[in-house]
Amino acid sequence: xxxxxxxxxxxxxxxxxxxxxxxxxxxxxxxxxxxxxxxxxxxxxxxxxxxxxxxxxxxxxxxxxxxxxxxxxxxxxxxxxxxxxxxxxxxxxxxxxxxxxxxxxxxxxxxxxxxxxxxxxxxxxxxxxxxxxxxxxxxxxxxxxxxxxxxxxxxxxxxxxxxxxxxxxxxxx
Numbered sequence: 001x002x003x004x005x006x007x008x009x010x011x012x013x014x015x016x017x018x019x020x021x022x023x024x025x026x027x028x029x030x031x032x033x034x035x036x037x038x039x040x041x042x043x044x045x046x047x048x049x050x051x052x053x054x055x056x057x058x059x060x061x062x063x064x065x066x067x068x069x070x071x072x073x074x075x076x077x078x079x080x081x082x083x084x085x086x087x088x089x090x091x092x093x094x095x096x097x098x099x100x101x102x103x104x105x106x107x108x109x110x111x112x113x114x115x116x117x118x119x120x121x122x123x124x125x126x127x128x129x130x131x132x133x134x135x136x137x138x139x140x141x142x143x144x145x146x147x148x149x150x151x152x153x154x155x156x157x158x159x160x161x162x163x164x165x166x167x168x169x170x171x172x173x
Contacts, residue, residue, distance in 0.1 A: 050108065051151075057104035058113070058147045064101040066168060067094065110150045116142040141167045 082090065106114060120139035126132040141163045148155055148162065 053108040054110065054113075055151060057101070057108040058151070061101040061105045061109075062147075064094075064097040067097070110146070113143065113146045113150060116146045137163070137167055 079087065079090070102117075105117060109117070116139070120136070120143055123132070123136065123139045127134045127136075141159065144162050144167060145159050148157060
């Protein structure tokens with residue numbers, strides 16, 4: 001028997017001692033599988049939550065962006081018809097909403113979407129500071145395209161279609 005302990009040539013040692021290695025090994029394997037499965041599920045839940053947060057931030061960003069654009073730019077006559085205190089109140093609320101939406105975009109947006117937004121803002125700064133030609137619609141189109149690609153990675157909607165039919169700079173209805 002001593003020879004069997006050191007050489008492990010016989011399964012009789014394990015059976016004689018009443019110790020069942022198979023049960024312990026199976027339990028350890030099962031525990032490892034459960035832990036790995038839990039970690040994978042936790043990661044997938046985190047990814048799904050981040051995706052949902054991104055979608056909500058994109059919706060808020062686009063809604064707030066559209067609201068300001070429609071009222072201040074496309075319906076300039078209406079905006080100008082407001083009294084000065086009404087315009088000021090509107091501007092404060094609009095700016096607050098835009099800043100909150102921008103902050104959510106920064107927190108929950110993908111790097112590509114945030115980068116497209118930064119390019120858009122830098123372009124506006126260049127237009128204001130350097131008199132560069134204003135091509136906001138192209139930069140805004142890039143934001144829309146990147147949002148679409150993130151939400152639907154296999155999208156068949158082209159940049160050109162987004163520009164022609166969905167970009168508010170190019171379509172006013």
